[in-house]
Amino acid sequence: MDVINLVIDNKPVVVKKGTTILEAAKGIGIHIPTLCYMKLDDLNIENKPGGCRICVVEVDGRRNLAPACCTDVSEGMNVNTHSIRAINARRTVMELILSDHPADCLICAKSGNCDLQNMAHNLGIRKIHYQGEQSHYREDTSPAIIREVDKCIMCRRCEMMCNEVQTVGVLSAINRGFNSVVAPAFEMNLDHSVCTYCGQCVAVCPTGALTEVDETGKVVRALSDSAKTVIVQTAPAVRAALGEEFGYEAGTLVTGKLVAALRRLGFDYVFDTDFAADLTIMEEGTEMLNRLGRHLAGDKEVKLPILTSCCPAWVKFFEHHFPDMKEIPSTARSPQQMFGSIAKTYFADKLGIKREDLVVVSIMPCVAKKYECGRDEFKVNNNPDVDFALTTRELAALIKISNINFRTLPNEEYDNPLGESTGAAVIFGTTGGVIEAAVRTAYELHTKKELPRLNFDELRGMEGIRKATIDFDGTPINIGIAHGLGNARKLLEEIQAGKSEFHAIEIMSCPGGCIGGGGQPYHHGNAEILKKRQRAIYQEDTKKSIRKSHENPYIIQLYKEFLGKPMSEKAHHLLHTAYFDRTE
Amino acid sequence: MPKIKLSENTVQTIKSVCAEFDNKESELINVLHKVQGKLGYLPAEVQEVIAKGLNTSVARVYGVVTFYSYFTMIPRGEFPISICMGTACYVRGAEQVLGEFKRQLKVEVGESTPDGKFSLNCLRCVGACGLAPVVTIGEKVFGRVAPTQVKEIIAEYRQGCASENAKSA
Amino acid sequence: MVCNADEGDPGAFMDRSILEGDPHSVIEAMAICGYCICSDTGLVYIRAEYPLAIERLKIAINQAEEYGLLGDDILGTGFSFKIELRYGAGAFVCGEETALIHSMEGLRGEPTVKPPFPSVSGYMGKPTNVNNVETFANIPVIINKGAGWFNKIGTEKSKGTKVFALAGKINNVGLIEVPMGTTLREVIYDIGGGIKDGKEFKSVQTGGPSGGCLTKKFLDTPIDYENLGAAGSMMGSGGMIVMDEDDCMVSIAKFYLEFTLEESCGKCSPCRIGNKRLHEILDKITQGNGDLEDIERLKVLSNVIKDTSLCGLGQSSPNPVLSTIANFENEYLAHVLEGKCPAGQCKSLVHYVINEELCNGCTLCFRNCPVGAITGERRVAHFIDQSLCIKCGVCFEKCKFNAITVN
The missing domain is CATH 3.30.70.20 (Alpha-Beta Plaits)
Incomplete structure (x- = not known):
């Protein structure tokens, strides 16, 4: 292995050839500030345009300063990261960036979580010496994402996410020079574009230029309306991340405190989306077995592989980009929507109230869920099954506004009947989890035998595309997993070309699955956080006494009392959906 | 911006240009050149057809169109006026000439007159520095233009007898 | 193998004249170069604003193909070489080689950090050699007459001749080719016929928008790469704009900044925002609203932009500012201290x-x-x-x- 010897800030370092100055410095505890640069280890995601020029350092023998993020080390290099020249340049560049930024930190949605704000603080900027004209753009509000482009600093992270990782292609740098900015084609609104609302642009934006639509106010209003019964559901990935907003180490499970907080906020019932995830497995698993059974019996008409359909961004993605394949995904609604549908029928009936008097709020790791609950097919007489979807971040804000000391809350339990769930439902929160949960149930329903094991390590991990063959008691079932829409696209193109060997594929839009969702606490480019959340999710699974969806007693009861059996007509009406060609 | 409907003919023209370049995404700039050559400009609807033809995103096409000053989304006037703002022309008073054109036509740079007759643009050096300051109208090159001549140059074109009287280079 | 014919410097048109006058010299050189580096394809990236050059180059390529000087198995050597055209679309920054390559790939012409250099990873990820029209045009002559002959022309370090585009306030404008080492005085007075209307020489700007302004004291300096660099300017593309007593040097700096401002790609923050701020400060001074601190800020900011920008455009864009401050500080002072424009050009002060x-x-x-x-x-x-x-x-x-x- 080739090694390079160099000196950084008078410290000798030996690193592998091909290491950047930034990485080499990090290895010896020297933190060179970066702004546009972002790397998510193990996820193959890197943004390295070398554009912000904040990370410049002085290298002996070089005419100008070198960007540490994209300059490889070389033998005998002598680097000074904090010479007066480097510090002056870095601060001046920062002042320039701030001179074209509204600097309305006190009232900005990103305040406290803003990389730009932090950087200005760390660099000790006290005055902007170069004031001048500022860029002004129209604010763009969509059902899920708000673009306040005045705050864009052209780091290009969102553009990279939208194009390279997600291959959605909504955002591009446009114009040039001082007028350049990242925007959709013709600077159209996002809701006129093919945006999937996956929110990965929001997840990586270092400033307040991209944020989610804030609906906390609407929820507070509903909670204070005595005529309404307000219930809440919490998605699996939320419990593994919410703690971060209150100073807990990433990967700390805060399920009990989450329930307690929601109760303090005044929700009448605190339920779990996990319950609906178990229900999803019943429906989707059954649908999968139906298609598989027909396929194994030699039916040529049956469409395989079956694709999961829990992720609203993924659904919108194939509606825009692969409308010819809209028959392939499972027709099962997402857990959020199944919950809403059951809540406003079964549960409203139980309470004896009209659906209009029941408000369903969901807490989601996702911004696309805001869009999903607004889709027309999920409304009855214009009353949506799910009224408001808040992100994990919005919930944290709501808890803070409501003077709740999260860290001192006791652990509390979900309410029933829609609060009971299995380990299979919890793992919906990570990539590979939905299909593992489906395998646990489908195997037993198909083979009528008990699973010899519950953990399917071959389905787990962070690889963008994973493949595994699971033996269904003599029948090999080929399973594919993709997270990130770019990876999903690859599998879809295989199917289109008739080259796919899979029977079933799980697709999640966000890298890592829902734990890396666009509505989660910001990871600030640290992939370790996602991995810790993933570990927490699997840990929650093992803690559960029931780990297979079809064994959830409240699910069994729901079918007995209300739905009949999976894929029944009632189930079809309430729990399944159809997809639309959105190319025009 | 108001939506325009492209004729089937136009759509076919664009598609065939894309096909000519093997529908390759990397040929985007060549395709844009050729399409603008045929249609005169690149409105949003045209860019959408090109994006589809080259199997790329319309945002990327728009990103390229807005990067290069040669591409325009605004139809050019019947008489496109370009003022050379190269250094040689600048030091010989191109700015004053430009100012006079703006005043006379009541348009800013990059705009067209409401009647569609004139559009006003700046360009960087036509390589005729010896004639500075230089103005081009269509294919015609006007050399050593003084602000006082602007009014009559425009008037000539307004009357449609431009070519005979124009002081060609 | 790429020929850079995206001549974007305002006031420079030597490449155009070569391509229009003797396109075969470039074609021949590209084929020779292709032979040397085992490349079978040459791309000419040419400005779309040069229709005549494009037309003539196309004709010349066809002729060369007819004669079997381009195409498969050239002159029975087994070496094949073809030349294709790619069109620029009006972006000065595409003169920078990585930006040029991206533009040829159908992308926004934004430069990328080097290394990797194009010679390692360039067009479509392949090793790419990029040279300018004028460089290519020199090759056949050198090969025909020998390196010894070529080395005899010019100065010790800068060999051969250089083409300049002489323009501005001078009697004879146009392209000139002189041996390296010729003095500015010879160029301006002997070849250029002196200053127009008998006015007084003030300055000559060399190197295009990234170059600097030289004063009277440099009139007898032999022109070569080293001397121009030492004087705070550069050879650049070879543009040479002569200015007389009526030209305000603050306005000239502002004019060049306007150009870089418009041509900056916007990718890196110092160039995108820094040049904007430089321009604003210069504008303030020409409006008569500047103060001494503004001159200081111009200097500090210019140096940071040079030091931190991603590509050559930003790394040199403040040169006109720095060189006019260095050589004509009195004019700046007159604007900010007395509210006067000595050349009588700044409208607000007139x-x-x-x-x-x-x-x-x-x-x-x-x-x-x-x-x-x-x-x-x-x-x-x-x-x-x-x-x-x-x-x-x-x-x-x-x-x-x-x-x-x-x-």
Whole structure:
């Protein structure tokens, strides 16, 4: 292995050839500030345009300063990261960036979580010496994402996410020079574009230029309306991340405190989306077995592989980009929507109230869920099954506004009947989890035998595309997993070309699955956080006494009392959906 | 911006240009050149057809169109006026000439007159520095233009007898 | 194998003249170069604004193909080489090689950090050699006449000749080719025929928008890469713009900044925002609103932009500012301290006034004023209403009696 010897800030370092100055410095505890640069280890995601020029350092023998993020080390290099020249340049560049930024930190949605704000603080900027004209753009509000482009600093992270990782292609740098900015084609609104609302642009934006639509106010209003019964559901990935907003180490499970907080906020019932995830497995698993059974019996008409359909961004993605394949995904609604549908029928009936008097709020790791609950097919007489979807971040804000000391809350339990769930439902929160949960149930329903094991390590991990063959008691079932829409696209193109060997594929839009969702606490480019959340999710699974969806007693009861059996007509009406060609 | 409907003919023209370049995404700039050559400009609807033809995103096409000053989304006037703002022309008073054109036509740079007759643009050096300051109208090159001549140059074109009287280079 | 024919410097057109006049020299050199580096394809990235050069280059390529000098198995050597054209679309930054390559790939012409250099990873990820038209055009002659012959021309370190585009306030404008080491005085007075209208030489700007302005004291400096660099300017593309006493150097710096401002790709923050701020400060000074601190800020900011920008455009864009401050600091001081533009160019600092004693009331100015700011009757001294005057200077030019003065 080739090694390079160099000196950084008078410290000798030996690193592998091909290491950047930034990485080499990090290895010896020297933190060179970066702004546009972002790397998510193990996820193959890197943004390295070398554009912000904040990370410049002085290298002996070089005419100008070198960007540490994209300059490889070389033998005998002598680097000074904090010479007066480097510090002056870095601060001046920062002042320039701030001179074209509204600097309305006190009232900005990103305040406290803003990389730009932090950087200005760390660099000790006290005055902007170069004031001048500022860029002004129209604010763009969509059902899920708000673009306040005045705050864009052209780091290009969102553009990279939208194009390279997600291959959605909504955002591009446009114009040039001082007028350049990242925007959709013709600077159209996002809701006129093919945006999937996956929110990965929001997840990586270092400033307040991209944020989610804030609906906390609407929820507070509903909670204070005595005529309404307000219930809440919490998605699996939320419990593994919410703690971060209150100073807990990433990967700390805060399920009990989450329930307690929601109760303090005044929700009448605190339920779990996990319950609906178990229900999803019943429906989707059954649908999968139906298609598989027909396929194994030699039916040529049956469409395989079956694709999961829990992720609203993924659904919108194939509606825009692969409308010819809209028959392939499972027709099962997402857990959020199944919950809403059951809540406003079964549960409203139980309470004896009209659906209009029941408000369903969901807490989601996702911004696309805001869009999903607004889709027309999920409304009855214009009353949506799910009224408001808040992100994990919005919930944290709501808890803070409501003077709740999260860290001192006791652990509390979900309410029933829609609060009971299995380990299979919890793992919906990570990539590979939905299909593992489906395998646990489908195997037993198909083979009528008990699973010899519950953990399917071959389905787990962070690889963008994973493949595994699971033996269904003599029948090999080929399973594919993709997270990130770019990876999903690859599998879809295989199917289109008739080259796919899979029977079933799980697709999640966000890298890592829902734990890396666009509505989660910001990871600030640290992939370790996602991995810790993933570990927490699997840990929650093992803690559960029931780990297979079809064994959830409240699910069994729901079918007995209300739905009949999976894929029944009632189930079809309430729990399944159809997809639309959105190319025009 | 108001939506325009492209004729089937136009759509076919664009598609065939894309096909000519093997529908390759990397040929985007060549395709844009050729399409603008045929249609005169690149409105949003045209860019959408090109994006589809080259199997790329319309945002990327728009990103390229807005990067290069040669591409325009605004139809050019019947008489496109370009003022050379190269250094040689600048030091010989191109700015004053430009100012006079703006005043006379009541348009800013990059705009067209409401009647569609004139559009006003700046360009960087036509390589005729010896004639500075230089103005081009269509294919015609006007050399050593003084602000006082602007009014009559425009008037000539307004009357449609431009070519005979124009002081060609 | 790429030939850079995206001649974007305002005021430079030597590449165009080569491509229009002798395209075969470039084609021949590209084939030779292709032979040397085992490349079978040459791409010419040429400005779409040069239709004649494109047409002639196409004809020349066809001719070369007909003669079997391009194409498969050239002259039976087994070596094949073809040349294709790629069109620029009006982006100065595409003169930078990585930006040029991205543009040829159908992308926004944004430069990327080097390394990797194009010679390692360039067009479509392949190793790419990029050279300029003028460089190529030199090759056949050197091969024919030998390196010894070529080395005899020029100075010790800068060999051969250089083509300059001579323009501005000079009697003979146009392209000139001189041996390296010729002095500015020879170029301006002997070849250029001196300053127009007998005015006084003030400065010559070399190297295009990224170059610097040289003063009288450099008139006898031999021109080569080293000397120009040492004098705070550069050879660049070979543009040479001569300025006389009527040119305001602050305005000239502002003019160049306007150019880089418009041509900056916007990718890196120092170039995108820094040049904007430089321009704003210069504008403030030409408006008469500047102060001493502004000159200091210009210097500090210029140096940071040079030091931190991603590509050559930003790394050199402040040169006109720094060199005009270094060589004409008095002019800057006159603007900020006295509110005066010594060259009488900065409109905000200028008033056109009619000298009543010299004015005979001919009404010429009155009739030519585009905004009706001049009042008066025939044979009575006229008067300029300063609140209406747009300072276009028409009256000044028209007056036959020198009755209008610039204050």
